[in-house]
Amino acid sequence: MNEKYELLIADYLSGSLDAEGKDKVEKLIASGEIDFMEFRELEKMHEDLGAIPVPKPGKEMSSRFYAMLEEEKRDQKDSWTEFISKKVKILLAELTMPRLAYTVVLLVVGGFIGSQINGSKTEIEQLSQEMQTMKELMMVNMLEGASAADRLKAVNISTELPNADTEAIHALLFTLNNDPSVNVRVQTIEALKRWGENETVREGLVRSIAKQESPIVIIELADAMIELELKNGAQEFEELLRERELDYTVQQKLQSSIAALL
Amino acid sequence: MDSTSDKALMMKVKKGDLDKLGLLFERYNRPLFSFFYRMCKDQDTSEDLIQSVFERMLKYRESYTGSGTFTTWMFSIARNAHIDHYRKVKRSAIPVEIDEERLEAEEDESVIIEQKEQKKNVLEMALERLDEEKREIVILSRYEGLKYKEIADILNTTEGAIKVKMFRAMKDLKDLVNTLSEECSYE
Numbered sequence: 001m002n003e004k005y006e007l008l009i010a011d012y013l014s015g016s017l018d019a020e021g022k023d024k025v026e027k028l029i030a031s032g033e034i035d036f037m038e039f040r041e042l043e044k045m046h047e048d049l050g051a052i053p054v055p056k057p058g059k060e061m062s063s064r065f066y067a068m069l070e071e072e073k074r075d076q077k078d079s080w081t082e083f084i085s086k087k088v089k090i091l092l093a094e095l096t097m098p099r100l101a102y103t104v105v106l107l108v109v110g111g112f113i114g115s116q117i118n119g120s121k122t123e124i125e126q127l128s129q130e131m132q133t134m135k136e137l138m139m140v141n142m143l144e145g146a147s148a149a150d151r152l153k154a155v156n157i158s159t160e161l162p163n164a165d166t167e168a169i170h171a172l173l174f175t176l177n178n179d180p181s182v183n184v185r186v187q188t189i190e191a192l193k194r195w196g197e198n199e200t201v202r203e204g205l206v207r208s209i210a211k212q213e214s215p216i217v218i219i220e221l222a223d224a225m226i227e228l229e230l231k232n233g234a235q236e237f238e239e240l241l242r243e244r245e246l247d248y249t250v251q252q253k254l255q256s257s258i259a260a261l262l
Numbered sequence: 263m264d265s266t267s268d269k270a271l272m273m274k275v276k277k278g279d280l281d282k283l284g285l286l287f288e289r290y291n292r293p294l295f296s297f298f299y300r301m302c303k304d305q306d307t308s309e310d311l312i313q314s315v316f317e318r319m320l321k322y323r324e325s326y327t328g329s330g331t332f333t334t335w336m337f338s339i340a341r342n343a344h345i346d347h348y349r350k351v352k353r354s355a356i357p358v359e360i361d362e363e364r365l366e367a368e369e370d371e372s373v374i375i376e377q378k379e380q381k382k383n384v385l386e387m388a389l390e391r392l393d394e395e396k397r398e399i400v401i402l403s404r405y406e407g408l409k410y411k412e413i414a415d416i417l418n419t420t421e422g423a424i425k426v427k428m429f430r431a432m433k434d435l436k437d438l439v440n441t442l443s444e445e446c447s448y449e
Contacts, residue, residue: 006429007422013432014403014410042432045385045439049404052386057295061309065287065316072320073280190267223267226288249407256292 005034013046050248135161140171148181155187173204182214189220196228209236215250222257234261268332276323287316293406294340300401314343334412388438396431403428
């Protein structure tokens with residue numbers, strides 16, 4: 001009886017139905033077009049599948065992987081040095097007297113131009129510093145904007161800043177903890193990761209875990225913890241797992257992140 | 263979820279920053295182990311296959327384009343590694359009935375364990391007996407959290423076909439559970 005609705009039921013089982021879809025399933029059950037007993041059995045079995053355990057991989061697996069990676073890195077290094085030495089040999093073999101003279105002239109001219117430009121270097125530095133301050137001001141203002149698109153733009157501007165001052169970092173952390181849009185918060189994590197060396201950013205990211213409700217943001221934070229090697233994140237995730245009823249996929253992700261962090 | 267940072271990391275690996283593969287390994291060795299273990303029920307084979315997946319990622323890093331989700335690309339590699347492994351096993355004529363023996367043993371044990379535990383065992387056995395293609399879809403969807411569209415990309419088919427197979431897999435699983443429960447109650 002339920003074969004007619006196999007696509008709909010498959011979507012229901014995976015949790016990808018929206019409110020309208022769920023409503024449709026309920027109506028079909030109520031009208032008897034979907035056999036409720038069979039439907040319930042399938043739903044229960046899909047739930048029960050989550051209880052089948054799987055052992056953990058052995059520790060030697062990691063050692064094997066990292067040994068393989070080291071070997072590959074050595075090969076890569078060797079191939080680069082071989083490549084460069086070959087190129088140098090070819091270049092030297094081709095270097096005739098007129099070419100050598102031409103290279104020397106180019107070096108002298110280049111050096112002269114460089115020394116002329118050096119004088120105005122401080123002005124350029126000052127200008128670029130002013131540009132950065134302006135960008136930061138614009139970003140902080142836009143982060144307070146009403147539209148999510150503007151706030152996303154602001155977060156993107158922050159990624160153009162070569163280095164961030166305290167105000168920009170605080171504005172981004174405030175956005176991460178308070179912005180109503182999941183997209184904005186996810187982008188903010190990406191932006192903050194660029195300054196992963198900064199202690200305020202590191203602490204802010206860890207503290208933010210407990211403040212997040214969206215599974216997408218929590219998973220993004222889990223990835224950030226691993227990438228920035230923020231071991232304190234493991235404790236926060238353990239608390240989340242204890243205190244909240246999280247989706248199965250999120251639970252799995254957090255457990256694997258905790259294992260990676262410890 | 264496949265975050266953009268997975269892609270970014272793999273792009274860095276492609277450009278020669280091989281250490282970033284370590285981060286991807288830390289992130290995905292558990293989900294890959296879960297996939298392989300549920301497919302083959304063998305710890306050593308699962309660990310070997312994970313090694314093979316990351317070796318292939320290194321070998322084929324130049325061909326990584328960043329299109330689609332990273333997990334789709336990773337599980338496509340995982341699936342090929344699994345298929346290649348079983349081709350080799352068949353060619354070298356190693357009997358694959360080990361699973362059956364294990365099943366028998368579990369059936370005997372399940373008689374003496376609690377009802378709840380028995381139910382879980384029966385479901386596990388049913389999953390092992392499920393047709394391989396359907397089992398793969400159930401594992402990718404239920405345990406690895408992949409969307410039907412992503413599974414369709416990995417298996418080179420349509421999203422609709424995956425949904426139909428998932429529904430039928432669940433029905434077959436239900437029938438297998440009923441049959442196995444009856445077998446257990448007769449013993």
